[in-house]
Amino acid sequence: MNPEDVTSPPSAPSSAAPDPATPRAETRRLEVGGARDEEAPIVQGHAVTLRGLNAYYGETHAVKDVNLDYAANRVTAMIGPSGCGKSTLVRCINRMHEEIPGARATGEVNLDDLDLYSDGVDVVSVRRAVGMVFQKPNPFPTMSIYDNVAAGLRLSGTRGVNVKERVESSLKGAGLWEEVKDRMGQPGIGLSGGQQQRLCIARTIAVEPEVILMDEPASALDPISTLKIEELILELKRRYTIVLVTHNMQQAARVADTTAFMLNGELVEHASTEKIFSNPDDERTEQYVTGKFG
Amino acid sequence: MTTLPAVSARRRITDRFMRSLMLVLTIVAIVPLILILYYLIREGIGAWNADFFTTDPTGRFLGDPGGIKSAIWGTIVMVALASLIAIPIGVGVALYLVEFGKQGTFAKIVRYFVDVMTGVPSVVFGLFIYIVLVVTKVGGTFAAWKGSVALSLLMLPVVVRSSEVVLNLVPDSLREGALALGAPRWRVTFRVVLPSALPGLVTGSLLAVARAAGETAPLLFTAAFVFGTQFDLSQRMNSLPLQIFNDVSQAQDRLVQRAWGAALTLVVLVLILSLVARLVQRRSRLA
Numbered sequence: 001m002n003p004e005d006v007t008s009p010p011s012a013p014s015s016a017a018p019d020p021a022t023p024r025a026e027t028r029r030l031e032v033g034g035a036r037d038e039e040a041p042i043v044q045g046h047a048v049t050l051r052g053l054n055a056y057y058g059e060t061h062a063v064k065d066v067n068l069d070y071a072a073n074r075v076t077a078m079i080g081p082s083g084c085g086k087s088t089l090v091r092c093i094n095r096m097h098e099e100i101p102g103a104r105a106t107g108e109v110n111l112d113d114l115d116l117y118s119d120g121v122d123v124v125s126v127r128r129a130v131g132m133v134f135q136k137p138n139p140f141p142t143m144s145i146y147d148n149v150a151a152g153l154r155l156s157g158t159r160g161v162n163v164k165e166r167v168e169s170s171l172k173g174a175g176l177w178e179e180v181k182d183r184m185g186q187p188g189i190g191l192s193g194g195q196q197q198r199l200c201i202a203r204t205i206a207v208e209p210e211v212i213l214m215d216e217p218a219s220a221l222d223p224i225s226t227l228k229i230e231e232l233i234l235e236l237k238r239r240y241t242i243v244l245v246t247h248n249m250q251q252a253a254r255v256a257d258t259t260a261f262m263l264n265g266e267l268v269e270h271a272s273t274e275k276i277f278s279n280p281d282d283e284r285t286e287q288y289v290t291g292k293f294g
Numbered sequence: 295m296t297t298l299p300a301v302s303a304r305r306r307i308t309d310r311f312m313r314s315l316m317l318v319l320t321i322v323a324i325v326p327l328i329l330i331l332y333y334l335i336r337e338g339i340g341a342w343n344a345d346f347f348t349t350d351p352t353g354r355f356l357g358d359p360g361g362i363k364s365a366i367w368g369t370i371v372m373v374a375l376a377s378l379i380a381i382p383i384g385v386g387v388a389l390y391l392v393e394f395g396k397q398g399t400f401a402k403i404v405r406y407f408v409d410v411m412t413g414v415p416s417v418v419f420g421l422f423i424y425i426v427l428v429v430t431k432v433g434g435t436f437a438a439w440k441g442s443v444a445l446s447l448l449m450l451p452v453v454v455r456s457s458e459v460v461l462n463l464v465p466d467s468l469r470e471g472a473l474a475l476g477a478p479r480w481r482v483t484f485r486v487v488l489p490s491a492l493p494g495l496v497t498g499s500l501l502a503v504a505r506a507a508g509e510t511a512p513l514l515f516t517a518a519f520v521f522g523t524q525f526d527l528s529q530r531m532n533s534l535p536l537q538i539f540n541d542v543s544q545a546q547d548r549l550v551q552r553a554w555g556a557a558l559t560l561v562v563l564v565l566i567l568s569l570v571a572r573l574v575q576r577r578s579r580l581a
Contacts, residue, residue, distance in 0.1 A: 096474055101396060128476030138467040142489040155477035155485055200471070207475055 045072035053107035077256035094130035131209035137196035139188035174202035194225025341555025364523035365537035376445035384453025411451035417511035438531035441517025456498025500571035510535035
């Protein structure tokens with residue numbers, strides 16, 4: 001890959017494969033003077049495409065031959081009843097699925113045109129390129145607020161970064177800076193649930209991934225914290241490609257550009273959120289979104 | 295108005311009987327403990343004075359029998375060396391079992407042998423070191439470091455098992471959170487898992503130390519018995535359990551009383567260790 005490609009003029013968003021091992025390609029798109037498009041990307045994100053993805057837990061076939069395109073700088077919601085494989089599918093994108101004993105996955109997960117499952121791809125680099133926010137906030141209990149955010153950099157061995165500045169910008173990016181700037185030395189687990197989850201988001205964006213996976217990030221939170229997370233997701237998509245697993249269909253309707261419906265490990269339908277909730281092609285999708293099952 | 299049946303007489307009687315039974319059994323279990331402490335203090339406290347802790351046993355048949363200074367220092371030195379050997383290895387084995395070996399065949403075999411080691415009587419460890427290191431005259435015959443090795447063998451399975459339990463208490467969500475940030479597994483282990491488990495690891499290790507401090511058999515044929523205080527690990531070294539063992543078998547009341555005093559000292563040392571372990575445990579974020 002020619003290094004010129006990733007620093008190409010902003011007018012032509014790079015389609016070159018980002019190498020997960022190299023720092024994030026900051027391909028900035030200049031906003032046209034006077035344009036007030038609040039959703040315009042600030043940093044060009046990267047697309048993820050799944051081709052023939054299968055995932056197993058031992059003998060259980062949890063994800064069945066899924067083909068799916070996640071557009072850059074878009075929020076894609078994954079909906080479906082419990083156990084339909086949506087979390088498993090998302091965990092295949094950053095190869096966390098294989099951490100579970102007996103679990104394996106086959107098929108392709110392409111970040112732009114790099115297959116994350118091909119030989120020679122370091123799983124550690126994959127996870128730096130594809131960040132993840134979990135259902136239950138999981139700040140590191142032995143670390144302060146500051147160290148929790150810096151942990152992303154320290155744990156991944158990132159060098160040559162001003163940690164202090166990165167911590168501040170990440171906390172601002174996660175909308176938590178104003179609430180914690182005077183108590184950075186206090187333990188991260190002393191924060192409220194919603195704050196903890198935003199701390200985890202700050203920790204994730206501190207590594208500057210290409211894609212952020214969110215596995216029901218608000219399901220353990222109260223409505224106001226949920227609202228803050230949703231606003232944050234809309235802000236984050238200007239820099240990142242976001243995959244959002246959710247049980248909450250209103251949430252999908254509020255924040256997602258496109259929505260994918262899964263059932264029994266299969267992808268039933270993927271279309272614009274508006275279409276999924278108003279006029280889906282598949283009968284099962286309609287039954288699910290109208291609350292007839294699941 | 296709704297009425298619900300009252301508690302039947304039979305249930306009330308059974309309840310009272312079972313509660314009383316459990317109370318009696320609890321008291322039966324505590325009585326020996328209290329008696330031990332009572333006799334230890336009653337017989338041992340009389341032996342305690344400044345000279346008792348600051349002089350070595352003289353070994354003279356008549357006159358002043360001396361104190362237990364050499365025994366206290368010997369126990370501290372040998373247990374410290376044993377801890378230096380057993381704790382790093384034990385925690386390392388536990389880390390391997392929990393973080394890397396998991397349910398693999400090799401991990402299962404290791405776990406089985408650790409369990410077997412836990413059940414091996416301490417005298418067997420003493421004999422083993424006697425045969426392997428003392429009889430073969432590796433660096434002389436009886437030596438303090440050989441006693442430490444025997445003690446460390448005794449401590450090892452205790453450290454491994456307690457550390458394994460504590461490491462298993464570290465929630466997987468923390469490991470996943472760290473791995474998802476792009477951390478290699480060794481960094482997850484050292485930067486996230488170990489610090490989270492540290493208080494529990496300290497507690498488990500201190501309990502193993504306390505256990506080793508009270509063992510007689512592993513030292514009997516390895517470090518042997520000597521009167522004077524010395525810190526040369528290649529020489530014979532005295533220890534509290536051996537001092538007690540020797541004194542109790544003497545026919546003189548003064549020596550038997552010294553044994554009581556030494557026993558009380560040993561119990562107080564172990565008690566202090568247990569208290570420290572408790573304090574550390576209380577600060578744990580996991581328990």
